Structures are given as C-alpha cells and as structure tokens.
Amino acid sequence: MRNKQALVFSFLGILWILYLGLRAFYVPFTFDESATFFHFVHTGDFWFFTSLPDAGNHFINTLLTYISYSLFGSSKFALRLPNLLSAIVFLYYLFRISLFLNNKSIRWIFILSLMFSHYFIEFLAVSRGYGLSMAFLFGAFYYLMKFSSDFSIKHLLFLSLFLLLALFSNFSILVLSMAIIVYLIILLIFNKKNSVKYGIYRLFVIILLQVLPLAFAAYYMFYLQGKGSLYYGNTDGFWVLTTMSLILFLTGTKMMVFQVAVFVYVLGMLCGTSLLIWREKPTVLLQPKLVFPVLLFSTIIGLLLLTALFSVNNPEDRVAMYLIPLFIGSISMITDTLVVSTGKKWLTLLLIPLLFLPVHFLSVINLHYVNGYITEVIPERFYETIANDNDNQGAYPATIGGYRMRMFCWTYMNFRNGGNQNLIDYKAYPDMQSDYQIVDVDEYPGWLINYDVIATEDIMGRKLLKRKQQIEYELVIKNTINPISEMNKEFYSLANWDADTLKGHSYLVGINMAIHSPEIPFHAWVVMQINDKNGKTLQYKNIPFDWLKTRWYKDGNRFKNSLLTGTLPPETGLIKVYIWNINKGIFTIEEGEIDLSRVKESRLE
Incomplete structure (x- = not known):
C-alpha cells in the first residue's frame, strides 16, 4: 500500500517540481530578490559583520545564490536554482514525515494541504531564504521525530545539520530553534533507558552543533537590531499581526470564516492534547507525533515573551511562515493520535477544511507574480516598451519615476539588458517631470493630466505612463x-x-x-x-x-x-x-x- 502511495506522491511531485521550475523561469524578479542580488550576491560581500547590515541577507540563500551566479550567470532561473533544488528536499521529508501518520486519509490531507498551499510553496522558487529554511526545517522535524523514538546519534547529527542550515537561511526561526533545543534536552532528561554518559555525549553534540550556532545567531540579530535593520513586523498583538497576516498570506483574504476556523482549530488542538495527557500521562508529549504541537505552542509562547519583555517585533506573513507547517502538522498529528487512541475514525472529518488550500491553489496558479510581493510587480514588457520607444533615443536615456519598492525590480531588468536605461527615480515620488512613470494611478490621479497610459500590468492594474508632451x-x-x-x-x-x-x-x-x-x-x-x-x-x-x-x-x-x-x-x-x-x-x-x-x-x- 505504501508503495502505491509513494508512486502517486512521486507523480504529483514531478508535476509540482515542473510547476515551480516554470515559476522560477517566468515570474518577474521581486524587490527583495533584486536587493539581495545587488547588495550581496553581485558584490560577493555577504559575510557577517563585514557586509551591509540588513536582515534581507539570508546567509545560506545568499551563499548558494552566489555559487549559482558564479556558475550559471544572473538569469532569474540561475539565481533561483538553489531554492528550486531545495524543493526536492522539502518533498522528500514531507513524505517521510507523513508516514508517521497511521490514518491514510489524514496522511493525504497533511501532504496535500502543505504541498499545494500556493502562497507557502511559491517561496521554493524565489531567491530568498524562506523557502530554503522550510525545506531544511522539514529535514530537522523528521530527524527530531526519529531521535525522540530511538535517541540515535546519527539522527541527532542530521537534525543538527538541518537545523543549522534552516536557521542560517532565515534567522526568524530563532525562537523555534530554541524550542527544538529545549525539547531535545527534556527528551534526554526523561530518557531512563540509557546511562548518564550516553546522555552527556548527546548533550555535548547539542551544545556544540545547536546551542553555539543559536547563540551566534542571537548575537548577530542584536547586532542588526542595533543597526536599525530589524524593520519587519511590529509589536501589535500576536493575533492582530501574526495570525491575521498568516491567514491573508495563506488564503488571500481575512474573511471571518477563516479567522473562526483558526480559532476553532487552536482550541481543538488544546482540548485534544489535554485529552491525550488525561488518557495517558504528560510524557505522551514526548512521542514523535506530538513534536509538532509541542513546538508550535512553545514557539508562540516564546514569541509572546520576547514581545512582552524586550519589545521584539512580532513576525508577520512570510517572516512567520514557519508557523504554517507547525499548525497543519499539529492538527494532523493530534487528530491521528486521537483516532488511534479512541478508534473514532469520524474525527478525520475535522481535517476536511484543510483541503481548501489545494482547491485555492488551483484558483491562483500563475506564472506572473509572487503573492508576497504582488505590489511590486513590473512586467518585462514595461521595460521593453520604454527601451524601444522612438522618443527614448536622445542624448541621455529617458527619466523614469516610480515608487521605491519597484526600483530594484526595474534595476534588475535594466542590468540584464545591458544597463542602458536610467534607474527609477523614486526619491521625488510622486513627480511630474519624469518622461515615464510606473505607478498606481489611483494614488495620484493628477498624473493623467500630463501623461498618457501606454501599458497596463494585468495583476494589480499598475500603469506605465508617458508624458503627453516631451520635456524640453x-x-x-x-x-x-x-x-x-x-x-x-x-x-x-x-x-x-x-x-x-x-x-x-x-x-x-x-x-x-x-x-x-x-x-x-x-x-x-x-x-x-x-x-x-x-x-x-x-x-x-x-x-x-x-x-x-x-x-x-x-x-x-x-x-x-x-x-x-x-x-x-x-x-x-x-x-x-x-x-x-x-x-x-x-x-x-x-x-x-x-x-x-x-x-x-x-x-x-
């Protein structure tokens, strides 16, 4: 039976990888990708404390992108290749983790809801650290679950490797990393089957390969904070900022029905976990399948404490996306454990709402934009229109106005086409002097007095404007x-x-x-x-x-x-x-x- 499931999964996985590959090739480069390229990859200056202090330098992503750039050039596909390859790692460990689920229906709901959560998996075809971090985290989750059952040093070493890669791909998982380390130490404390020497040896590995890298990451985060470079998120409430932004991130809307669903699921997880503890004993939380809920609630508590005690920003949307697999994994694992424990298979029906995610996937499938950066989209035809315009053949290239978050997207296209055009002048935005404007006309309707619309972007309706009369x-x-x-x-x-x-x-x-x-x-x-x-x-x-x-x-x-x-x-x-x-x-x-x-x-x- 598992062989048949593996074949079906492999078939879906091939189609899934092909889709991500097409996205890596066709979707326009985003602001953050372009900024990463120009600030760190192109210069080769991305090492800690010597490079530009910016949270956008996702170190492992930058390093791998630099290697790919050195080998294959600066095309979108080449720069996104490390993330695309990490999608294979994600798929492999997603399937291996799913095998911990006894109920076949729950297993497939778990797989499909993560594999086809579009706004989550699209980062596996973007040159940022978020996708890499998720792929490596799934490796860490798998080996943590294995270690919790056999305490194998091999599994601990693999766990340490994947956690290190995940953390240095995206420092925003620092609290989650801390939760994993604490969980490992608790596992060792409650392990009565082996000698003290056995536990000390494993504790040494944890300190050397997990605690020390975590301490370095924390120190570097404080360094960035001192430089004013931890600018994403704020101290608004966890529900208002983090939860609501993740609902929007996953579904594209903040409809009340999704808010209620999340609240009910969280309440259900708390009740389900309490029931398991009551039916068995607290050490049930150390079982492999309950790794997900333990890490989810530990991480949330850690984030709340950091905000309350140190005014650290709560994460939002893509910065908090690691909570998505923890949430879906927790629901799936708790439900499966209850089905096995109580024999009530009807509990499987509680997971049906998660199938909204693969249905939603079909409704937003595209090769045109990354949802997390949808407001920055500049179609390449905008560049071609300006570059080939007969009125843009004077002594100097035409001047171009636009909002600053579109500047890097334009700069990357210009770089790829020989660098013969001016950069977007965003510092005077909104201005009336530039020859062309790449703008949302609704922000300043006065543009239409002096400009004609010569092209429109299909997703957000952004306009390319050209002056009705050329500047003299x-x-x-x-x-x-x-x-x-x-x-x-x-x-x-x-x-x-x-x-x-x-x-x-x-x-x-x-x-x-x-x-x-x-x-x-x-x-x-x-x-x-x-x-x-x-x-x-x-x-x-x-x-x-x-x-x-x-x-x-x-x-x-x-x-x-x-x-x-x-x-x-x-x-x-x-x-x-x-x-x-x-x-x-x-x-x-x-x-x-x-x-x-x-x-x-x-x-x-």
Missing part, C-alpha cells in the same frame, strides 16, 4: 570631465556648481563619459548631492556602476545617464557631482562631459 531642456552649463588614469581615490569630483543663479528651477544633470575599471564588479557610485549654504544635504541621488554592468571594459563602455534635481529651493547653495569609489578600486576616465540643463516649465503645465 535649455543647456545652462557644459563641462569637460578631465581624463584620469588608474585612479583609486575614494572620491573624485566631476562638477561643482554654485546655485545662486539656479534657484527656483528644475534641472537635468547629464553625464556622458568613457570609463573603465579592472574591478569586477566596479563597486562605485556617481552621486549628485545638493547642499544648502551651510553644507547641509538637501538632496542625495546616486547611480551605482555595478547596478548597470558587471564589467566596465576599456573599449565601448560609456556611462551615459542623467538625474533630475527637482525644483531647487531658495536655500540651495551648491550642486556637487562626484564618483564615490566605495572599495577604492582602480578606474580610468578617458574623456567625458557633464552638463546641466534647465527644465522648461511651460512643458510641466
């Missing part, structure tokens, strides 16, 4: 950029313009220079900085070289980009344009020009 510019200043050879200073000035006669108008700063560097990538920025008369920064915009191209060769590479200043306020004192050579790498400028052109206000009306 009047050249004010044109400077030659002095040639330099093999410079490695941190800062190099391109222009310094006194703003006394420039105030009250908006300008376009255009830079066109032949620049090359042996650095791969060339980690430097062109910066436009506008200061007041006291030196205080009023505006700061930048264009990173390594966000445009990986290699800046000697022949044929030109930096040709522009930046809008916006209307200069009365207190403006100086406009500075310079190269910030962040890593102090060698670069050469053979020749170039930088100009300042005034925007003709009549075209802004």
